[in-house]
């Protein structure tokens with residue numbers, strides 16, 4: 546795809562005879578936050594290692610920012626900031642000194658390194674903790690410092706591998722907000738690997754569900770929900786109040802709805818309708834309710850959350866579309 550910043554084509558990785566990643570195709574666009582979601586052993590970390598050129602695929606090609614990760618790992622490392630589950634710092638040093646050290650390693654002159662480190666401490670909300678030893682930082686503070694550390698080199702891509710493990714809910718929220726803000730400010734591309742459905746649903750534009758080395762599905766939550774539960778159709782739930790009408794079973798309305806364009810089927814139970822249609826025709830349905838002179842109680846496009854989607858894959862053994 547045209548603006549793909551991360552591009553994997555038919556990528557496979559074997560450890561001995563064991564296929565850890567199997568024919569993976571994935572494109573992630575600039576400025577996207579993509580959630581790589583899967584249980585333990587699914588192949589998420591192996592994929593990240595291949596993206597960073599730290600392990601070689603046995604088949605296929607891996608590119609980051611148009612650079613082949615396998616043949617040019619050093620160039621790719623300049624573009625990618627990687628935040629692991631546990632970031633290592635010099636615990637006896639302050640947060641600021643740790644950042645200055647990273648900035649120097651990245652070739653910044655002492656004065657510039659100091660200024661950049663201070664600016665990033667401010668950016669990740671740690672300015673008032675900058676002189677504290679990192680050994681005394683909470684897990685959430687360490688991860689925010691980790692993000693600052695990653696940002697020192699102005700990466701185009703950030704890869705976050707289970708970044709919220711062990712952080713309290715407030716710290717998780719702060720970290721997630723920060724990730725979204727950084728993407729919005731710098732149009733960075735973010736790959737977020739996680740088991741945590743709720744967090745992925747909260748911040749990711751698109752999700753890939755990864756199981757046993759295979760990408761079973763990808764898309765935004767609405768697309769995945771449609772693929773899995775409604776087979777590409779829309780399901781609209783309608784509740785009306787027909788109590789004041791002469792024909793309380795809403796038969797008149799049912800007839801009107803049937804004649805709308807795009808309607809596939811209608812299930813009716815008293816004053817509740819489940820309407821399957823080929824497009825989102827909520828406004829036409831609302832108009833029909835008004836025209837038939839019923840009171841509208843609710844009108845919802847039925848959507849399933851990521852947990853329902855995820856469970857469907859694991860419980861139902863849904864195969865690759």
Ligand SMILES: Nc1ncnc2c1ncn2[C@@H]1O[C@H](COP(=O)(O)OP(=O)(O)OP(=O)(O)O)[C@@H](O)[C@H]1O
Nearest residue numbers: 560561563565583584585586587588589590591592
């Ligand atoms: N160096 C290795 N040698 C042999 N097998 C490996 C190696 N690294 C990973 N594996 C196997 O490959 C599979 C995928 O592992 P990977 O670490 O990529 O999964 P993951 O989705 O990141 O899991 P987790 O969420 O537990 O980190 C697992 O079955 C794992 O045991």
